[in-house]
Amino acid sequence: MTTISVANQKGGVGKTTTAIQLAYNINQKGNSVLLIDLDPQANASSVFLDASPNSLKTEETVYAILKDKEDPKRIIKKTKWENLYLIPSSLALSEVEPLLTGNVDGFFRLQDSLEDVRSEFDFIIIDNPPNLGMLTLNALLCSDFVVIPLQAAKFSLDGIRTILETIDTLNKKFRTKIKILGALMTMYDDRTTISKAMIEEMKKYLPVFDGYISRSVVVEESHLMKEPLSLYAPKSKVALQYQTITEIILNGIQKR
Numbered sequence: 102m103t104t105i106s107v108a109n110q111k112g113g114v115g116k117t118t119t120a121i122q123l124a125y126n127i128n129q130k131g132n133s134v135l136l137i138d139l140d141p142q143a144n145a146s147s148v149f150l151d152a153s154p155n156s157l158k159t160e161e162t163v164y165a166i167l168k169d170k171e172d173p174k175r176i177i178k179k180t181k182w183e184n185l186y187l188i189p190s191s192l193a194l195s196e197v198e199p200l201l202t203g204n205v206d207g208f209f210r211l212q213d214s215l216e217d218v219r220s221e222f223d224f225i226i227i228d229n230p231p232n233l234g235m236l237t238l239n240a241l242l243c244s245d246f247v248v249i250p251l252q253a254a255k256f257s258l259d260g261i262r263t264i265l266e267t268i269d270t271l272n273k274k275f276r277t278k279i280k281i282l283g284a285l286m287t288m289y290d291d292r293t294t295i296s297k298a299m300i301e302e303m304k305k306y307l308p309v310f311d312g313y314i315s316r317s318v319v320v321e322e323s324h325l326m327k328e329p330l331s332l333y334a335p336k337s338k339v340a341l342q343y344q345t346i347t348e349i350i351l352n353g354i355q356k357r
């Protein structure tokens with residue numbers, strides 16, 4: 102069982118899109134996959150659920166796991182796709198952060214709750230909110246690997262340093278072995294070519310995947326249609342790019 106967090110404290114960099122495609126693509130390769138939505142915006146949940154996530158009761162979402170230590174078996178939902186499961190989020194999740202901060206086990210609520218169900222899945226993919234608060238820290242502490250989507254246009258070295266330092270601090274303080282699998286360049290615009298020099302600069306700080314994700318309207322469309330890209334537009338450039346990145350990630354995990 103392998104857990105991968107998709108994290109970056111910036112919003113709008115492609116975390117949720119990446120988490121959705123990874124969960125689906127890895128599942129399609131014959132793995133049982135659990136996608137955990139830790140973002141109160143619940144965008145990943147809305148793609149995988151028929152109903153709107155905000156119509157769910159808080160007892161049916163990850164809120165209950167984190168706040169009331171609810172058994173995750175009662176929260177995990179089947180999706181339309183066999184062996185692809187979801188722990189949904191909803192807006193109420195934003196209220197959990199202060200409750201976690203005030204508890205001694207606040208960092209470990211997610212890890213503790215997953216203990217009994219982990220072995221049932223080949224992969225757990227976690228979509229994170231756009232900050233490095235208690236929700237993201239909970240996710241990182243139960244992750245083997247982290248994928249960091251970066252949007253070339255919004256790229257900041259300070260931002261990268263902050264997340265790298267956070268992971269480093271967790272590994273030191275809690276003796277975890279969270280590994281950064283790589284940074285994924287998203288919404289790449291071929292016309293405004295971000296320079297090779299910029300990617301080379303990034304590589305000084307963290308591994309950057311060979312291969313990037315282009316900007317394309319099919320991404321937004323596929324979300325509206327509640328379908329992963331490989332289903333909605335299987336021959337599109339971005340769907341193929343996400344297939345390639347999935348391969349790179351799975352190979353990268355095997356080598357570690």
Ligand SMILES: Nc1ncnc2c1ncn2[C@@H]1O[C@H](COP(=O)(O)OP(=O)(O)O)[C@@H](O)[C@H]1O
Binds near residue numbers: 111112113119
């Ligand atoms: N490759 C892409 N091309 C075009 N739009 C994209 C792409 N990836 C994501 N988007 C859009 O950009 C917005 C932010 O993406 P999202 O994955 O939700 O980022 P985050 O989870 O980091 O906030 C969404 O509206 C999404 O549909």
Ligand SMILES: [Mg+2]
Binds near residue numbers: 118144230
């Ligand atoms: Mg998101």
